[in-house]
Amino acid sequence: xxxxxxxxxxxxxxxxxxxxxxxxxxxxxxxxxxxxxxxxxxxxxxxxxxxxxxxxxxxxxxxxxxxxxxxxxxxxxxxxxxxxxxxxxxxxxxxxxxxxxxxxxxxxxxxxxxxxxxxxxxxxxxxxxxxxxxxxxxxxxxxxxxxxxxxxxxxxxxxxxxxxxxxxxxxxxxxxxxxxxxxxxxxxxxxxxxxxxxxxxxxxxxxxxxxxxxxxxxxxxx
Numbered sequence: 001x002x003x004x005x006x007x008x009x010x011x012x013x014x015x016x017x018x019x020x021x022x023x024x025x026x027x028x029x030x031x032x033x034x035x036x037x038x039x040x041x042x043x044x045x046x047x048x049x050x051x052x053x054x055x056x057x058x059x060x061x062x063x064x065x066x067x068x069x070x071x072x073x074x075x076x077x078x079x080x081x082x083x084x085x086x087x088x089x090x091x092x093x094x095x096x097x098x099x100x101x102x103x104x105x106x107x108x109x110x111x112x113x114x115x116x117x118x119x120x121x122x123x124x125x126x127x128x129x130x131x132x133x134x135x136x137x138x139x140x141x142x143x144x145x146x147x148x149x150x151x152x153x154x155x156x157x158x159x160x161x162x163x164x165x166x167x168x169x170x171x172x173x174x175x176x177x178x179x180x181x182x183x184x185x186x187x188x189x190x191x192x193x194x195x196x197x198x199x200x201x202x203x204x205x206x207x208x209x210x211x212x213x214x215x216x217x218x219x220x221x222x
Contacts (some may be wrong), residue, residue: 015156017056018055045163054092102117108120153168154168174204
């Protein structure tokens with residue numbers, strides 16, 4: 001389990017930036033079923049977080065770095081793309097792998113297949129396609145933080161601490177540090193417990209958890 005990361009619905013929603021009600025709806029309707037545990041206590045993997053972001057991003061209007069507006073992709077098209085990826089045994093995202101999903105300026109989805117990058121009708125794509133994972137690998141995508149380096153001194157590593165955000169080079173999880181702050185510990189008080197941390201690291205941990213808590217307040221758009 002540690003190799004994949006394991007996130008409850010609250011943490012999956014907060015980290016991905018996708019409303020909790022949305023990720024539950026997607027799970028019930030088999031759009032993205034949590035891969036660690038799909039039972040009553042659902043657990044999403046790190047790869048699932050990336051998948052949640054990709055699907056959510058597809059469903060929004062978006063603007064490229066060059067200022068080109070891309071319309072939202074229909075849910076039937078998203079479902080068809082995910083079904084096709086399943087048929088060819090390709091996940092939405094996996095470590096050290098080439099992108100599997102792309103989108104053009106009209107919001108049309110393209111898939112990486114053995115024959116090349118094609119749209120859902122089998123037409124080959126051109127060089128102007130956008131890599132759907134890139135926004136989340138290189139910068140903040142939705143309301144969720146960067147899923148590898150959420151703050152300068154914080155990291156998320158699927159094989160470490162179940163994928164929990166932590167201070168780089170330590171096993172100090174940000175949720176534990178923030179819990180101390182919520183219990184009225186000052187930064188100096190937390191430093192007295194963890195003298196090997198810096199003031200900046202503590203402040204980053206508290207700030208990240210504040211962002212994640214705020215994410216959970218967002219509801220799904222109509």
